[in-house]
Amino acid sequence: MKLVTAVLKPFKLDDVREALSEIGVTGITATEVKGFGRQKGHTELYRGAEYVVDFLPKVKLDIAVSDEQLDQVIEAISKSANTGKIGDGKIFVSTLEQVIRIRTGETGGDAL
Secondary structure: OEEEEEEEOHHHHHHHHHHHHHOOOOOOEEEEEEEOOOOOOEEEEEOOEEEEEOOEEEEEEEEEEOHHHHHHHHHHHHHHHOOOOOOOEEEEEEEOOOOEOOOOOOEHHHHO
16 A cells, blocks of 8 residues: 655646546545745745745645555546646655544555
8 A cells, every 4th residue: 555645836736636536546635735846936025125935835635545556546646636837736645554434444546
């Protein structure tokens, strides 16, 4: 089992959710976050004064998937979140030791 964490632009959330639903992903956790990467934020003008926006709004998705589904999930996120511009985001993959469904007590792949 793997935990896929994707950080992407907020307006791409619906596109990514639809792409993941089409390949059979049944659960996603989305969190509104702020951050920056190589783009290091940007400068904005507000009432004639310039100020620097260091942290940009992003959406962080956490998706627990089986090993067999991993490549499909990465491809779906990559294609649907891509705008071709800086700041499209990143995908992180980590190993899940254990998953437990609280309601039924199911563990492992059955709990996904």
